[in-house]
Amino acid sequence: MRCCFQLCGVACFFRAPSPGKIIKERAAPTARAGYFAACVLRAAAVLLAVVPALHAEETVPVPLTEEAFLGEVPVVLSATRLSQPLSESPASITVIDRQMIEASGALDLPDVLRLVPGFQVGHTHSSLVAVTYHGASDAYSRRLQVLIDGRSVYNAAFGGVLWNDLPLALEDIERIEVIRGPNGAAYGANAFAAVVSIVTRHAADDQGTFAKLTAGDDRTRQGVLRYGGGSDDVSYRGTLSYRTDEGFDNLVDEKRISIATFRTDYRASNRDQLEFQLGYNGGARGDGVEGDLFDPARKVQASNHFEQIRWRRTLTADEDVNLQFYHNYFRTSDTTRIPVNAPLVTYIQDLLSERYDLEFQHTVRPRRDTRLVWGAEARLDRTSGEGWFGAPDLIDSRLYRLFANAEWRLAPDWLLNAGALYEYGDTDGGHVSPRIAINHHLARHHTLRASYSEAVRAPSLFEHRANTSVKLDSGVVLDRQYLGDTALSPERIGSYELGYLGEFPAHGLALDVKIYREEIRDVLTAAKDTTTVPFDPYYVFRNDGDTDTYGAELQVKFRPAPRTQFIYADAYARQRGRMLTDLTPPTYVDIAPSTPRHTRSLLVIHRFPEHLEASLTYHRIGNMAFFSGGDDTGVYDILNLRLAYRLRAGGLRGEIALVGQNLSGDYFDFDNKLLFHRRYLLNLSAELR
């Protein structure tokens, strides 16, 4: 159900002042680092002055009365707050919680997603990471919807998600819920192959001061500082994070990522919750090739932010109303003059992409055996990029959605889920995405599920409107690269699934198995047009291709003892299909090699008595090759180890952790020149509550 994934763990929203000082980028890295350190120190000094004051006063005990037993208590865990039990959900879901994120030792979100059955990751650049479900992707994974607290960060200009550009600190994440399979009925276009729903922590959960420093190979340096405070009704949290690394050995892709996020949760009354969030991600990211005339080594400047406000009114335990508004702003500055001193060509790759989105949602239980979530959404995407679209104009596209998902308990052991979403976009027209699922509890702890779900992937603005060329400043077009097509229609997916969920509480074991068949039609593809005299061949976009995938996935959580956990994922997939790559004569590429037959991962966490925690992450990915330049990866393994020593003294918690990554040897996941080597990171963190 939509409610369960979009809104569960977290509350709410309030307009608050801007997040203090945002770290400004400067040209010299050392100067920037110094500035950052100064900011951190200043902030720390302020915090140290504030923290003791908050704990200073002692209060007189309030007398205990019968009110404790007889008084009214506002409904806190209302229907939308409660996540649906996995055994009642209409789709297969993988939940990655905070403990798993920490234990993985990952610095980047995509590495965490390798733990999801059937997920693959490919790096074409340290700042461009593709995350895909069931392979079949190029460097931009356009078939994955990504939501952060219900806010879509799917990029309207190119499709996909720029993971390094998200205004999100890994430390703020409470958990990640991955809905494996199309989910257009709940989230609309682009919830195509899967949905990654990231839930950040409630501000009240991060009270006190937290600081973390990381240093390691590849000149990786990271500092995170967080402070949370508040009173009974208002809590807030601010997080600053700064990160630098060198990227790959033989690529200009060093990066600096500055992140600032702020969240406040306000309980306006027993029934009303407000949540306000804002965040920033900026910094210089290396790009280009040393010595290349048209793609010189340079720094691309990113500057992204968002604002989000959400209001929730709880009417009864089974009914509430949500209203959400957000604004995403992504901007990349990348203008190159060639040659530098007397430019003949100005290569403008600047891009601005903004999204305004308003959503209303109502959850209700009209009858004892029926739950219903319905709502509406309106969105405006505004994009401009002269170098990409041929003109400096702002391009607006509007989208409207209406959705309803219902759940009927036909009998105590039979649950029927049905839903649909209708959306109308001014570029793509109207589409309906339906879903139906039935869950049957065979016995206590044993559930079977059958479902059918459809979704569409809307053509990105680039696919619709691309017009990229190398132009002399005089206006003469030398070379054209991509030409969009406004007549494109969305690609479509239909997915049939059979699932089994079993729990064996006596053995601490939980199993999730699914077999599936996915059919993708009208595949959107970039095909080379060789009839483009006087220009060199360039790419145009077509709906031409189809793929059928079938496979099986297994997810195991095994907790033989309270201190030991095994989380295992295994995916098997067979894909058949083709898509157009050349117009004349029509030439197709076989899709099969783009999907690995096997993808496996294992996370083991063991907490020793007292202070020590050890964790191991292991991935084994079968042969695959990403589209558009991906090399055959062969079968490769990734082995990471983490050893953490924890200390606690009163309200102070400290941790020292050593992380070893890629310990099983070098590998590449996209391009055989971009190798990951063994590397070590040291983490120091302290938390004062």
Place this chain on the structure above:
Amino acid sequence: MESRGLRGRLLVFLLAVLATVAPSRAATAAAVWIVLSQERGAYGEVADTVKSALAQKRGAPALEIMTLAEATTRAGEDRAGRKPDLIVTVGAQAARQIATLYPRAPLLHTLIPRLAFTELAHGQAAVRHRSAIFLDQPVDRQLDLVRVALPRHKRVAVVLGPSSRQQLGELRAAARERSLSLSVETISEEGELIGALNRLLDDSDVLLSVADPVVFSGATIHHLLLTTYRYKVPVVGLSRAYVEAGALIAVYSTPQQIGRQIAEVLGRMAANGWALPAPQYPKYFAVAVNERVAASLGIILDEEEAILHRLMAVGRGESADSL
């Protein structure tokens, strides 16, 4: 004519004498006041239940139900007047004020948390004249509930505040008796609650609520339930309202159940020459379960009735493990 008139007048006089004497004789046998902290709500329900339970009983005491305000006025007007044989206070406010107004009257405090009663008894010399029917459930019963309803949840977490910290020893003993492990954090103000929960919940299976205004109040319940939910740790609440708000389960007593127990106590006291019984916990109780929370946490619970019956069986001394 005259003698007839005289006889008639005599009859009227005798009747009049009887009319005044008869009720006062009954009152001499037993006059019980029920003083309510407030007229309506749970207080009124308690009084109504006592009244209707005793209405059919022979030899029942004469009940006079009044609000605290009425009792206060009466104490001011009639200090030398006739005192009731017993005052039943309903609610902590009535308990406190009546204890001050009628320092020597035998008092039965009801609808009062045990801690509030102990505080009150400590402040008063004439403890012998005071007894109570508590509103809260004994720790044993709450831990039995955990054992009966959540047999796999062995690690119990408790947050205590300034009022409730004295219950620590009792909690430890009760947990030990049931082979449950107990983790406790003690806080002195609301602001420390979330930190305490964060320290506790990583290694706990269930959070047991112990009444304390610093820990459980309208202001804290929101964060408390959200935090425990994030840790996927179920809460054993204090009342049905807590269960509706998001606690998993609670054992509690309704005003009617307390009223029923008061009526029984009054019946026994009437037969025993109005000797006060020892302070006691609720005899009758109910169980409430939040099915939605259970489903969301992946916990399978029996029906409320089934849990209640097993809990009552354990209370009667039958082993929880044999059920």
